[in-house]
Amino acid sequence: MTDLQLTALRRGAALGLAAMLAQGGATAAQSATAAAAPANAEPTTMTTRLVPTQLGRLAVHTAGDSGPVVLFWPAVFSDSSIYRAQVEALRGRYRLVLIDGPGFGRSDAPTRPFTMEACADAAAEVLQQLDVQRVAWVGTSWGGIVGVHFAVRHPQKVRGLALMNTPFDMPAEGPGFSDRMVVWGARWIGNTDLYANGVARSFFPAAWRDSHPEELAAFVAAFKAPDPEGMAVAGRSVLLERASVLPLLPQIKAPILVVAGGDDRLYPAPTLKAAAERIAGASFVEIPASGHISAMDRPDRVTALLERELMQWSQAAP
Helix, strand or coil, rough: CCCCHHHHHHHHHHHHHHHHHHCCCCHHHCCHHHHCCCCCCCCCCCCCEEEECCCEEEEEEEECCCEEEEEEEECCCCCHHHHHHHHHHHHHCCEEEECCCCCCCCCCCCCCCHHHHHHHHHHHHHHHCCCCCCCCEEEECHHHHHHHHHHCCHHHHEEEEEECCCCCCCCCCCCCHHHHHHHHHHHCCCCCHHHHHHHHHHHHHHHHHHHHHHHHHHHHHHHHCHCCCCCHHHHHHHHHCCCCCCHHHHCCCCCEEEEEECCCCCCCCHHHHHHHCCCCEEEEECCCCCCCCCHHHCHHHHHHHHHHHHHHHHHHCC
């Protein structure tokens, strides 16, 4: 195949993929909206370090010197800056630890696929190096999946979990064509305006897009930041090769809050509610007019929910 033919193929695939995303057809592109905040958008008072783990060096951002510890893990195709609003609201009362997943933000790009169990163990390695014993876990999409594994593999380290916009299940037949196209796009066209705009139309509610043009522009720009090959490896690991976590949910003993976006077309609220019902005592909240990254498009509502749950978990746990 000539270079001209390859360019034409990529262009045609990009157009088709962007159209598919705009119609809400890509189930696995789930977390791409989270890139709306640029990688350097964390509050200036945060401290950042690279912590060696089994997944390579992970960028760990910390804020606050005292209080219960809250750990944040973001969605795939994003970094911890999606939690900017929550950090600003909570850092005066809690010690906050935010981890950029492998391949995103300032973390090392993965060179081979990894498991969700390895992500959970890498988070435990980070906590060990920070001398942190227990955390409240806040995860969005990928971060929610990792949180489930963390609670099962390291139950003594968990005070509670907030699992937001999380795809708990995996189709029995495996990933579909749209899932594979999204991962392919991450490698070859993921850092183009065409791809990013298609994802944006698919994941952000129209009203939010219209009223937040600067954040929408940042979303498009942020797609050009990560290493394309690392993005593709991470996308493959999270979107194509992970297993359903539904069988793990009954094993979790810590209190759980499940949050769904009322306008999340990828993982509709009823599917998340059904997952929450598998967990004894779990709370479920649907946020109206929210898409797939509720921490960004409804930050005040998410922050209020977290403040309520964190206070309860801190009082209940020894």
